Amino acid sequence: MRRLLLVAVMCGAVSGAQAADMPDLPFLRGSFTEGLSRSSVNWSGGYVGAHASHGAADMDFTNSGQDLLAKLMNNLDIESEFDISKWPLLGKAHMQNSGYGGFIGYNWQWTEAVVAIELNYTHGNFFGSNMGSQGRSFQFPTDYVTTATVASAATMRVTDYGSLRVRGGYAIDNFLPYGFAGIAMGRANINRWASYSAYYRYVGAGGLPDLSGGGSLTDNANAHFVTGFAGGVGVDVMLYAGLFLRAEWEYLRFTSTVDTTINTVRAGLGYKF
Template sequence: MRLILLAAMMCGVAAGAHAADLSDLPILRGAVTDGMTTSQVNWQGFYVGGQGGYGSSDENFSGSNANMLAALLDHNVIQQMDVANWNLGLGKQSSRSSAYGGFAGYNWQWTDVVIGLEASYLHGSFGGMSQASKELVSGTALTDGFFHDVAVNSSAAIAISDMATLRARAAYAWGCFLPYAFAGVALGNADISRTVVVHDAVSNTINGPFTPLGTLTATQVQHNHLVYGYSGGLGVDVNLIGGLFMRAEWEYVRFTSAVDTSINTVRAGLGYKF
């Protein structure tokens, strides 16, 4: 924040001095100076930079293992207990992580309006895990003539180590400031694991004793799995000197994979426009 205030003061001093110098020239007095734009920085061209930040990831695990459980119990007698639709309590989880990376892009400028394309990259440790279990005894004998005591253990986890966004930017140049908004597509590198374990026991009566019948297990592990989604956010670039500029930004990313994940990050960066 101090750096942004200092940059604003420098811009104000420079702009005031520049305006004073121009006002001394008779040819630039009157209508000509009235037509000057608010922007005095050339933002057009290629630029690169580095960034660091901090963010939170929110995972919604609800229903993430439902298809695995349904496939595991396909044509199994205990599916008469509607086990695949049990609410196992795999809910929402949140975590936080620092991150670092870089960005590169190109700007086109028309007077004070700036349009650009940019690629942004972050490396961090975003994700979480959830696990739950439920046990139920059938209220009546199933079609096999037995009462069943069914216990289900379910777990899911996601870890996103790298994410990149390709976004279109729209900005308005005001002195040395370039506030902007952006939207685009997001790609991520994720490790995803999901496990379902079903224990089944049977009895001739609802009160037991129950005899273990067997255990069914389904596991799916995906390493370096490509996840995709969309992103959007707001930011501001501040010209410091020459082509050097600093940046403050907020970005929202949502990945619609097997585990619905949303990531919010705030970042600070330093870049150079060629």
Template sequence: MLGTVSAAHAADMPDLPILRGGFTDGLSKSSVNWQGGYVGGQAGYGASDEHFNGSNKTMLDTLLDHNVIQQMDVANWNLGLGGQSTRSSGYGAFFGYNGQWDDVVLGLEVSYLHGSFGGTSQASKELVSGSALSDGFFHDVKVTSSAGISISDMATFRGRAAYAWGCFLPYVFGGFALGKADISRTVLVEDAVSATILGPFTRLQPLSATDTVHNHMIYGYTAGLGVDVNLVGGLFARAEWEYIRFTTNIDTSINTVRAGLGYKF
């Protein structure tokens, strides 16, 4: 009889290796306490995709306002700036706070990454008017357009939803994104005139416009998923994928994969 006492279980509990009186943590599948604040460092690698189409149209409209060559519909020329994709690495940090209810973990987090994401594009188009314009001359017009963006710092403010499973904490997140960028846009219009379509053409003074801003604050949104893995005590490792989109004059999307190491207090 004394030998069987150690295997006794409470009658109304599942097959747990403890008595009811000593069981206080519920039936959680996780033995890790994710509740509380945490901080960590991270490194990432990813691709940025820039869409330049239409980014300089407003500048060109302003530059050619009341100019006779607008009769050639120059402002609507398809200059073929198109899109660019570049790859870069970065490093940064993250911190946040988790609240835990059994296996469900909800939290808020700020994630920061420093790197060099962005790209540039340049295109040109030249066309001779098929007939004399209202000034009585044929015009040979060439437009060169360029645009570029360089994003050095990104911060995302996220809401996280996670589910604790053993030592793993898979999660999804979404939120608001801020970035610091250098943005440059340039338009150059060269015009030459002739009394006949065969020339010779006399080159006129070119027209140009440049818009350059440094350390410009850009805005967007973020979404992604990842997993935290408890290593020992409060120490955990992280693997994550994040998507960020900035909707500026130059539409930019950034995809990164990241690895990190953090500590929960």
């Protein structure tokens, strides 16, 4: 028993001597892991910057002419019977373009968490167009065979767009990855045209004359203000004394007579005060 106690005392003495001889390394006290999680950059404050962008837009013209056709044929029996204004005429258009713009905002930081409000603007030139027509014949009204033809065309040009957004990020040393969501705003020229023609051929007895009718209607909305929603992700990289680089992807969706989505990737340079 005394031998066991002697061995235990000797082991304890050796362990204590080794611990006393070891250097005082920071990671032994937990400061190393703490340093990995804490940002050494102060992201708080206002900032401004400029960016260049490249992206693609998708414009859905499918229903863009239906309201014009409905106005044209409002009092016609064939419209009430067959819903001619809702016939599918137009489709979608896809285009790509580059642009440039700027941003301004303000950051609030709590340890690694960063929240910001930002106004973002881009000048570009997305232009799309589509046109189509359709004709059908049916026996209506009584003793008549009616042939109805409708046509529609539309163009849209988006020249200025941007977003008022809220950002949320997590600071990792010089890097600030973030996501954002907000309101999309833009300026667009939307030009639409629609027409119809109807020919009533008499097929009954009595020799009544054939009938015909038609008309067209246009709608031009230049510098039209469109709105929607925005979202995306990005990263800011602090270079030196407030100067930072930005890389970002943004998604915009505008709801108007021509439903439009815009996806852009951007590279920017900014300065935080």
